Amino acid sequence: MKTTNLAALAVLGALSLTGCGVDAGDLPVDDSNAEQPSQVLPGTSADTAQEAELPALDGRAAAAEEGVRGMAVTPGLMGLTSSWYSGSVAPGATQHWQWNNASATSAYEVGLSPTGAATTGPCQFEVTRTWDVQQYGGEREFHFNIKNVGSITCGTNILLDSQTRTSTWATGGIDVGASKTWTWNNANPLTASHIVGVAPSGATSGNPCQLEVTNTWYTQQPDGEREFKFTVKNVGAIACQGDIQLARVSNSASSWATGTLAPGATKSWVWNNANPLDRVYAPGLSPAGASASDTCDLKVSRTYYQQKINTDGTAEREYYLTIQNVGSLSCSGTLLLNYL
Template sequence: MSNVNFLINGRRAAVGALVVAVTAALGLVATPGIAAAASFSSFSAGVFAPGQVKHVWWNNANSDAYAPGLQAVGVDDPDVFCNVEVLRTWYQRTSAGEREFHLEIEGDQAERCQVTVWLARLTKFRESATGDLAPGASKASVWNNAHSDQNIYAVGVLAAQPASGSCAIEVTTQYRTQPNGENEFVYRATNVGTVTCSAQLRHVVLPVYNSLDMIPVNPGIGISIWPELFPVGRKVVVPGAAPAAVSAGPCQFSVGTTSYVGADSSFTRYKNTGAVACGVKAVFAAL
């Protein structure tokens, strides 16, 4: 049976950004070979004080990949809209062989909120390997012809069992489009653990539920996209991106953290991490 664990960290300063709401929903795209959430697990992360950050994790994490979502309600005022955020996630394996999925979560900046974590268990459709990575080392890979206007990508991790310490791998993602229109999914696996180890990466593809085309922004500029019109009962939002093709050079955007507001709303942070001004289509899967 899975257990839930907690470590409480310090407060993280909030980052301001332009917030834009998605106003049109698209039909579900049925793409051959695309995975879907097999099932869900949930657990209570407890009460968050204003601005509090907690490190929690899910034991016996035996799925190919996980996508997290949050639901939060006010402790002192149940009608308040709590804004809570998934700051980062990573996968870890102990020397005893236990597999864990870790999250850092930040509470609302003004309200005390009770937070529930939802985990969508996702099924892989292909694998790749990192090779040995020393602590702090990373390996970047590129998925060509990603068609990320139609597909959203997630990467799970099966870390190797170390002889001692913990093998912990964090995956970060970006999307890039070349001037010729070739669309790429870029992902980087970083060893955030204490020992040199390797891992199998479990690749997941999800269909786009809705999207929004954004006007061009300059390099280094962040924007927050607020997707609306998700189906009733949605527990998890998985964001992706389809950068525009521009003649000036590769258009590249990172997909940042996702904040959940109340029981059924969320927004995701994007940033132009390339060298040219360009636009992006923000895309979202609803699980």
């Protein structure tokens, strides 16, 4: 069985994606005062926004220097926005990358294809944070941090991809350190994942506008409606605003039942042979089991990629993901392993 539940074996259930659009008339809801689920990822610090400030490495320059077509991944690489190599990274170390002149109408997703695994240990990398920046003059930058979460020094091919937005709206002003939460109603089709970014605005000559999506999760209402919820925080030094870039991802690698999770419980899986090596995953959830008075609330709380050396000497990429019940009701759902 290709998918292994780290807590218990999961039964795969293949779903056929319809590719349907969001129903006309569905509007985002600003839930600024809504109670927000925990944003802590298992195995990471409680507040990744407080990571030590690192100088931003230039992704465009790195990709140009390498010559993207020469990357040792697969011929499908040029379907990505771009890709480049991280260089060697020590265990526990973090790199901060930026993609200059980012599209103002797309949401970005980062995948990883680690390389340099040894028989003594796998090579493991995780995207620990992503955020958007507007510089004075209007340029949008997409920023992200990657971390070597393994025990050996190694590197990773960074796989940057984007999806053109399916919906957009203005955030309104957000004060420094403040957050706003939105709900995307009728998040259909039920087999689609959602990714979200922000095109910030309001930078001054002295300070950029910096906005970060700090949390995302899915909810099933008692009437069966699925909702996608997310929180945006102003992580810069000035009050500013932006335009939400909400995109839908409907390419399916697989899907399976999560089984029942108690409130606060987590469950993890590994997707073996995560090929092709330039594939960028964007998992989602379709919660089930809401009661007459309580919602079912599930989130993908952590993902990371690893390369391991098999007993026959071959190298294999794997994709790990953890989900969490962030509501107050024991419930289940379908995990959607989608990709850009």
